[in-house]
Amino acid sequence: MQLPESEVYFNVLQVVYYGWELLKFIMSKTFLRPKVSSTKVTDWVDPSFDDFSENTDISITATSLHVNNASHRRKNVPSRLESSRFPARKREKPLSSGQIYGPENSKDYLSENEPWVDKYKPETQHELAVHKKKIEEVETWLKAQVLERQPKQGGSVLLITGPPGCGKTTTLKILSKEHGIQVQEWINPILPDFQKDDFKEIFNSESSFQAFPYQSQITVFKEFLLRATKYNKLQMLGDDLRTDKRIILVEDLPNQFYRDSHTLHEILRKYVHTGRCPLIFIISDSLGGDNNQRLLFPKEIQEECAISNISFNPVAPTIMMKFLNRIVTMEANKNGRNITVPDKTSLELLCQGCSGDIRSAINSLQFSSSKENSFWPRKKGTSSLKSDAALSKSKRRKKTDRVFENQEVQAIGGKDVSLFLFRALGKILYCKRASLTELDSPRLPSHLSEYERDTLLVQPEEVVEMSHMPGELFNLYLHQNYLDFFVEVDDVMRASEFLSFADILSGDWNIRSLLRQYTTSIATRGVMHSNTARGFAHCQGGVSGFRPLHKPQWFFISKKLKFLLSKILESFL
């Protein structure tokens, strides 16, 4: 097809125009720069060197595309930004005569302000705040699948799960380092931002640049898996060049998999046959339970692809205490004038509020210990930790008990504490109480004495809220399980009345949303109050030892009902 003459002219003009623009751009970059730099040499030199570490990172990202220590970069971003900022801030201060800020001084300043999670990050497996058994499990898997790997073994897959900040990634990285294993990590690609002009360019019919540079995350992920299997990672400074043992680590799954998990399953099925390198997924539990894990890695897929699963627990309060104590003591020795040392009870409260997340605990500790914020009761020097030893044993135990029972007390920097459903149910059904003397609280008049109970140690409404579950659903679980915790038939009758009343309130569509919180109160408080066998701190009868809790039969019945209804409808059609 021949173009009309005017169009040919136009295209030639366009080429000439772009050529001229390009020439102008090159001229400005090459010839104009010396002028600028010569006028303000110091301005030009300083920022270039300050940004050096960040610049090198960027160039590595561009070339290695999601491979290598990318997560390290991501997780350490704040600290690096901090570290590049501090020396600059120092320079802003006018220097007094004789005061010299050499490299040592700025290093001191840096280490004083460095986040403690980075400063005290573990270097060996013995420094990990993770249960030994879990470390052993991961180590055994790595030995079997990476170190003693057979040449023609397919792609083995490991799934590591657990709550956020319990040390999953750190454990894996430390063990890999100790055994000389390379970690190639997938990081979700960030597409370059589109500018207004880019869109104009794309939709301009006369423009020759009409390609839409887009690749879905899933395509890039598949390519990454293929490449990571085929090629070695780029060698970074300090990397061990001798090892050919590798693992692929995926912590940040492409978002599309959450909408379409079948694609992930297809990739996994293929990878198990074609992959040549062990693949490890790290998935953090979400607040509402392990939904992500069930969605992305259902039991059938785990069995089909022989995926091993190692589940981490939250860091235990005792282990957490040990590490926080060590950190705060070291900081107090080094930098005592700038921090307030918390006492033992405050530390226990902090551990409790962080739900087993050591990262959050250390951050909260650093924030709240700084003299500027000073959350802790002020005590002189480091002695506060020691002075606590002076407390009598019984007094301390009482304090600890209160800390552990009173879920409503939010710790400093505390997280939104979520309760595992069955733990929340247990809190209602076991209904622990504290005895009160008459001074503490007035008693009911004698004619109401049968309703007299000791004070509850939990707030039922808060327990339901922390279970992250709709009140009606929680009531269902309560309904299914309360019988095992009762002894007297009269108590059962009263409890069932409360549950039925709550049911009636939540059954009316018009007022359901308004009365939702009242139905929860009626059901939970009703069940707790009805159980006279557990009405007082000194008589916690009715249950001995552990009682298994069950899923409501209602689910099964409703499923059956739906099935029957659909069958009846089918027979009509």
Ligand SMILES: Nc1ncnc2c1ncn2[C@@H]1O[C@H](COP(=O)(O)OP(=O)(O)OP(=O)(O)O)[C@@H](O)[C@H]1O
């Ligand atoms: N003794 C310790 N044990 C484990 N981690 C520690 C310890 N001291 C400090 N840390 C820091 O706590 C953080 C733990 O985070 P990590 O990424 O390992 O948790 P995670 O379980 O993978 O959670 P997420 O999925 O949210 O990343 C790291 O920054 C680590 O440096």
